[in-house]
Amino acid sequence: MNKQPTILVTGVNGQVGFELVRNMQCLGRVIALDRAALDLADLSRVRNTIRDLKPSIIVNPAAYTAVDKAESDVDMAMRLNAEAPGVIADEAARSGAVLIHYSTDYVFDGTKVGRYVEDDATNPQNVYGRSKLAGEQAIAAAGCAHLVLRTSWVYGRRGKNFLLTMLKLGAERPELRVVTDQIGAPTWSNTIAAATAHVVAQGLAAADLEWWRERSGTYHLTAAGETSWHGFATAILGLAMEEKAPTILPVPSSEYPVLAKRPANSRLALGKFSETFSLNLPAWEEALRLCMAD
Known part of the structure; x- marks a missing residue:
């Protein structure tokens, strides 16, 4: 491979895509495409764009991420999360490019006691999870050189995510009710991007x-450690508001009805990624502090 490759990054207006572009600028010629430039729903355009640009590395954070909406928008979720990655992987296999793609803890049902390892049985409980798993399978079937990086509870300072929701509601309300019986690792979008850039390097x-x-x-790629959504909210507002923070009441997920079922256990084991690439991922608390200071 060329030492200064063409690196194609999709979905660059998203949380992870934006950080990827910032982290990869020194690694080669980065072509950053947003949805207007490359709509993954247009499979022919995806195929033709890759053939025209001839990237050595394709990094694909673009995805359908509206978890609850996906329950009634099945075709589009499958198009963006399964069919499009399959097309990208086919083109990567044809041209000898590398594909780095992101998946989710939602491929698991959340019933395991302990952390999920990469080869644990998958059993997604919602359309979003099924579509992401189908994307993983399409990439593997294409036979290209690839990394599928499963992450969880992604947040950052742009887009729509739990961090920004808590900051907004915390400034508006004296009391918040936040789920306490779902456990995972809040993962800063820049943690994902920085780790990806190290692997590319x-x-x-x-x-x-x-x-x-x-x-x-x-591979599983999240921050280290674990907490509940309630613990995450408490940490966010503790850093942002200190003594002015609202009361945060712990509630079971049964009191917070949503269309798409979420796994109770989203903990992912990080050993395979750390051992393969000699990278230790930061604790979620430290990453949150850095994000809040960014």
Whole structure:
């Protein structure tokens, strides 16, 4: 592979895509495409764009992420999260490019005691999870050099996410009710992007497609540690508001009805990623402090 490759990044207006572009600028020629430039729903356009640009590395954070809306918008969720990644992977296999793609803890049902490892049985409980799992399977079937990075509870300072919702509601209300019986690792979008950039840098140093092929597969990539949504909200507002923070009441998920069922246990084991790429991921509390100070 070229030492200064063309790196195609999709979905660059999203939380992870925006941070990816910032983290990868020094690694090669970065082509950053938003939805207007590359709508993943247009599969022919996806295929033609990749053929025209001839990227060495494709990083695909673009996705359908409206978890509850997906329950009634099944076709579009499958198009963006399953069919489009399959097309991208087919093109990567055809041209000898590397694909880095992001998936989710929602491929699991959340009933395991302990952390999920990469080869645990999947059993998604909602349309979003099923669509993301189908995307994983399409990429594996294409046979390209690839990394599928499962993450969870992604937040950042842009877009729509739990952090920004809590900051808004915390400034408006004296009391908040937040779910306490779902456990996971809040993961800053920049943590994901920085870790991805480190992996890409390793691959470029190896300068060999075989390096990527030897490491192809699925990895879990989240912040270290765990908490509940209630614990996450408490940490956010504690940093943002200190003594002015509202009261945050713990409630079971049964009192917070949503269309799409969420896993109670979203904890992902990080050992495979850390051992393969010699990277230790930061604790979620430290990453949150950095995000809040950013």
